[in-house]
Amino acid sequence: MLGLGNGLCSVRRHVGRIRRTWERVINGEADANLDFDDVITLLMALGFRQRVRGSHHALMRPKLDRPLTLQRAGNKAKPYQVRQVRAVILAYNLDLEV
Template sequence: MNKNAVYEELKKNPKNIHFNRLCSAAELFGFRFRGGKGSHRIYAREGIREALNFQNVGGWAKPYQVRQLLKIIDKYNLLKEEDDA
């Protein structure tokens, strides 16, 4: 999966992102699932203070949570990192 393509997909329309797609995107950028309860999933990454808390609402991600991931990607220059593949 190409980080640039995923980033552009999230940025293009944050209101129309499936919950599972958002979780996959977080993992692509190095975040690891750390647990959660009910419809919530928490992701964290070593070296990043902020944790991501995503909520599944009928299979969709909340737009502000998509924007939150995008903000962290920009803040920590995660697009500049080499792809693991």
């Protein structure tokens, strides 16, 4: 029983982190200070599929005109790419279903 409880806690923490990342992207908070892996995890939670070639992460989703392409800036996402992510989320009215 203990293992199940710890697993649920981990899932809640993960969902909470995705929700916080979504809020920071939508609100335009700290575009230059968002963790790259958090942005990728957010996009995956929004239904994107990822293809990695070298340093380029192409994220595709049905009905999207073209893929989003992201690259790391150290462990952070590049600010202009976070703005592109925000524009896509708002243009396609994407929301988390978690």
